[in-house]
Amino acid sequence: MLPSSTVENYLKAIHEAQHRLTAERDLVPMGQLSSALGVVPGTATTMVKTLAESGLMIYEPYSGVRLTAAGAKLAAAVLRRHRLVELFLVRVMGMNWDEVHDEAEQLEHAVSADFERRLIEKLGAGDACPHGNRALMDKPEDRRRRGLRPLDEAQATQKLKVVSVFERDRKLLEYLEGLGVRPGVLLEVMARNYDETLTLRVNGRSMQLGRPAASKVWVQSPN
Numbered sequence: 001m002l003p004s005s006t007v008e009n010y011l012k013a014i015h016e017a018q019h020r021l022t023a024e025r026d027l028v029p030m031g032q033l034s035s036a037l038g039v040v041p042g043t044a045t046t047m048v049k050t051l052a053e054s055g056l057m058i059y060e061p062y063s064g065v066r067l068t069a070a071g072a073k074l075a076a077a078v079l080r081r082h083r084l085v086e087l088f089l090v091r092v093m094g095m096n097w098d099e100v101h102d103e104a105e106q107l108e109h110a111v112s113a114d115f116e117r118r119l120i121e122k123l124g125a126g127d128a129c130p131h132g133n134r135a136l137m138d139k140p141e142d143r144r145r146r147g148l149r150p151l152d153e154a155q156a157t158q159k160l161k162v163v164s165v166f167e168r169d170r171k172l173l174e175y176l177e178g179l180g181v182r183p184g185v186l187l188e189v190m191a192r193n194y195d196e197t198l199t200l201r202v203n204g205r206s207m208q209l210g211r212p213a214a215s216k217v218w219v220q221s222p223n
Contacts, residue, residue, distance in 0.1 A: 005109035008078045010047055013037055014057065014067050015075035019139055027064025082108040083129040084119040090130045091123060097130040097182060098173035132164025132183035132218070143218055152198070152214035154189045160219040161186050167216040176217070179207055186222055
């Protein structure tokens, strides 16, 4: 039997949370999981116990949860389908990069193996979604090893290329799109201001971006 959309959402949420932990064997707290899924803790605990019995995760009462190898494999498959759907919506359907995440959240559960194969044939099996992020969400330290860093760490007068936006909040994505801050864009940091903003020049326009938002934008030297 194929996993339900609810099961896939749990696996994906735990997978993503694990990638933000400092140690491989650390547990994802149940409160964090229930918050990410928008359910009450009791509901999350009931589902996690069921999935633990099926061998998809390890649950330690009062501590947290982590995926088994089988659970991680299924979660990776969901994330791969999510990325492919986002690429399809942008490249084929002509949707904007800042609006496809929510649509992909719904459609990822309906992608059959045959349709996934056809998507790969048409779109390729590259490792980046339209937001510039890798399919299996790498950790900040992995990004830094590749020469990327958050925009909020940039110094004045630096010219940088936006590589990815590590955020799912559609309002923030739409705000960044409105400023022209999107993957592939070149920008210059004009000043770091005392009011916790950065003054940027993007496509010949000057604008200000708050550092909390800038921390979601990952950049590198354009050279």
